[in-house]
Amino acid sequence: MKFLTWLRLHLSSPFYSKHINAEIDEEMRLHIQNRAEDLERSGLSRSEAERRAQVEFGGVERFKEEVRDARWETHVENVLRDFRYAVRSLAKDRRFTFVAVFALALGIGAATVAFSAFYNLLFNAFAAKEAERLVVLSMQNAEAGGHPEFDLTPISGTLSDLDAIRSQNEAFEDVIGFGRGIELLNDEKGNRQVYVGHVTGNAFDFYGVPPLLGRGLIPADAKPAAVPVFVMNYGTWMGEFAGDPGILGKKFLLKGKPRALVGIMPPRFQAFGAMNQVWVPITDARGAGGKEREESFGTVMARLKPGVNIGEASAELDVIVKRIAKNKPQEFPKHFTARVQTATDFMMGPWGIGSAGGPETEHFDIRHMLYDLLAGVMMLLLIACSGVANLLLSRGAAREKEIAVRTALGASRWRLVRQLLAESAVLAIAACAVGCAFAYFGMRVVAAAIPHKG
Amino acid sequence: MTGQAQLLPGTLDLLILKAVSLGPLHGYGILLRIEQISRRALLIEQGALYPALFRLVRQGLLTANWGTSDNNRRAKFYELTAAGRKRLRQEADDWNRLVAAMGAALGAQPEEV
Numbered sequence: 081m082k083f084l085t086w087l088r089l090h091l092s093s094p095f096y097s098k099h100i101n102a103e104i105d106e107e108m109r110l111h112i113q114n115r116a117e118d119l120e121r122s123g124l125s126r127s128e129a130e131r132r133a134q135v136e137f138g139g140v141e142r143f144k145e146e147v148r149d150a151r152w153e154t155h156v157e158n159v160l161r162d163f164r165y166a167v168r169s170l171a172k173d174r175r176f177t178f179v180a181v182f183a184l185a186l187g188i189g190a191a192t193v194a195f196s197a198f199y200n201l202l203f204n205a206f207a208a209k210e211a212e213r214l215v216v217l218s219m220q221n222a223e224a225g226g227h228p229e230f231d232l233t234p235i236s237g238t239l240s241d242l243d244a245i246r247s248q249n250e251a252f253e254d255v256i257g258f259g260r261g262i263e264l265l266n267d268e269k270g271n272r273q274v275y276v277g278h279v280t281g282n283a284f285d286f287y288g289v290p291p292l293l294g295r296g297l298i299p300a301d302a303k304p305a306a307v308p309v310f311v312m313n314y315g316t317w318m319g320e321f322a323g324d325p326g327i328l329g330k331k332f333l334l335k336g337k338p339r340a341l342v343g344i345m346p347p348r349f350q351a352f353g354a355m356n357q358v359w360v361p362i363t364d365a366r367g368a369g370g371k372e373r374e375e376s377f378g379t380v381m382a383r384l385k386p387g388v389n390i391g392e393a394s395a396e397l398d399v400i401v402k403r404i405a406k407n408k409p410q411e412f413p414k415h416f417t418a419r420v421q422t423a424t425d426f427m428m429g430p431w432g433i434g435s436a437g438g439p440e441t442e443h444f445d446i447r448h449m450l451y452d453l454l455a456g457v458m459m460l461l462l463i464a465c466s467g468v469a470n471l472l473l474s475r476g477a478a479r480e481k482e483i484a485v486r487t488a489l490g491a492s493r494w495r496l497v498r499q500l501l502a503e504s505a506v507l508a509i510a511a512c513a514v515g516c517a518f519a520y521f522g523m524r525v526v527a528a529a530i531p532h533k534g
Numbered sequence: 535m536t537g538q539a540q541l542l543p544g545t546l547d548l549l550i551l552k553a554v555s556l557g558p559l560h561g562y563g564i565l566l567r568i569e570q571i572s573r574r575a576l577l578i579e580q581g582a583l584y585p586a587l588f589r590l591v592r593q594g595l596l597t598a599n600w601g602t603s604d605n606n607r608r609a610k611f612y613e614l615t616a617a618g619r620k621r622l623r624q625e626a627d628d629w630n631r632l633v634a635a636m637g638a639a640l641g642a643q644p645e646e647v
Contacts, residue, residue: 107561107610108584114562114605115580138581146585150592 162502184511187464189518194457209288213384214423222415238374251393252382256283258352259377266333277356294343301361308339314347394419538577551622560609
């Protein structure tokens with residue numbers, strides 16, 4: 081703020097420039113006076129001395145001009161003048177300006193929308209904390225169909241497997257597991273079928289998204305003696321219970337078992353599988369219920385420690401998983417390698433939300449579709465740019481006369497270039513502004529097309 | 535005017551710094567001081583002093599304050615700042631190296647080659 085006030089003072093206050101000018105004037109006058117007196121003392125007549133002093137000094141105006149050029153404010157003033165002129169000359173040619181701005185804005189808007197979608201899907205898909213370090217533990221089956229992407233499946237595991245991975249690795253901060261099912265949720269008003277995410281007790285802490293109401297699941301909920309609880313998503317809460325906060329703490333029957341609702345997650349929270357409506361903890365019944373066969377869940381996710389890369393983590397994981405596989409060979413393919421893939425790659429891959437069919441379909445991988453879309457939109461932007469460049473060229477040809485006049489009046493080449501650059505910059509800025517507006521509405525259209533489940 | 539050498543571009547700033555380093559001076563005083571210490575061997579465009587002074591003040595190498603001259607006139611006096619002193623030392627060193635090198639090069643004899 082202080083800087084701005086200062087800048088304005090320097091730029092716009094005629095007082096400031098006048099002040100500088102007056103000072104320099106005074107200095108130069110004093111110099112010439114002193115010189116004249118010295119010359120007079122050396123024997124010249126007063127008028128001759130004054131004339132000589134003036135001649136020796138040189139052109140006062142020229143040096144004042146030089147001082148003006150030494151001030152950077154002068155350059156800013158010139159640039160501002162160029163911009164003012166550019167705006168005026170564009171305002172004169174409204175049709176051209178409208179077409180150019182509209183074409184550019186369309187390109188910019190479309191590119192922004194596509195890139196936003198692209199960014200959110202491929203780089204920022206997860207609301208989780210430190211989402212860029214989330215990985216899905218996977219294995220590459222060396223014997224199956226031979227499709228490298230389709231044969232890369234998530235590793236399923238039991239709680240004991242998870243413990244083994246957790247204790248034997250150096251690469252992961254924490255490991256969670258989850259699976260899903262469709263179950264009946266009953267209360268006195270009726271039955272409904274819901275998608276249920278079964279998650280290990282640490283999953284909600286791991287994900288790090290705070291609940292909208294109440295609490296998320298905590299490790300204590302997974303203890304065998306814990307009170308059975310569950311957490312609901314926003315969409316179901318709004319749709320089935322009209323967003324009534326009073327249902328918090330109420331008991332429901334889920335798959336015939338009474339469970340208390342302890343928390344509501346925020347809108348668009350979607351984790352541990354797609355389209356989940358409620359989440360329940362996977363109870364750790366080991367030790368309590370004897371030696372029954374452990375249930376295994378579909379997906380195991382981990383967060384890499386900072387600085388650990390995919391390759392290192394994969395190498396470690398392969399060793400650990402091969403050790404696990406030795407104890408229960410019937411659950412693993414004969415030849416496989418275990419590795420981690422980023423959560424984003426998993427999501428976009430054939431086993432994530434991108435699955436639009438098996439490997440026999442052309443686009444079973446949503447990533448390729450997104451890249452195609454982005455390339456298309458970039459081409460659109462390029463076309464818009466070249467179109468506007470053409471328009472500018474033809475306008476330049478029509479303006480030859482104006483430029484000739486300005487050159488004749490003493491405008492330097494650099495000055496002319498600056499003027500034209502200023503015009504292009506004004507066009508670009510206007511197009512950016514309009515393009516942002518387009519993008520804003522475009523994003524709303526895209527957002528409206530996203531199903532509001534969740 | 536005969537026997538005076540034209541200033542090389544860029545050397546006026548160095549001369550001003552040197553002149554001012556010997557004591558605070560106003561514009562005309564700087565001219566006289568340069569003439570004196572260069573034994574009148576340099577041809578100085580007097581008006582060019584002022585854009586140079588303005589620039590040096592802007593760069594923070596000099597400070598300027600209004601005071602009174604010996605003949606009781608209001609005048610702007612220039613003084614060297616710490617940065618100006620440093621710059622003077624640097625540029626004087628550079629200059630001496632250049633002069634030594636040019637002197638050696640131009641003084642070379644056929645038998646030395």
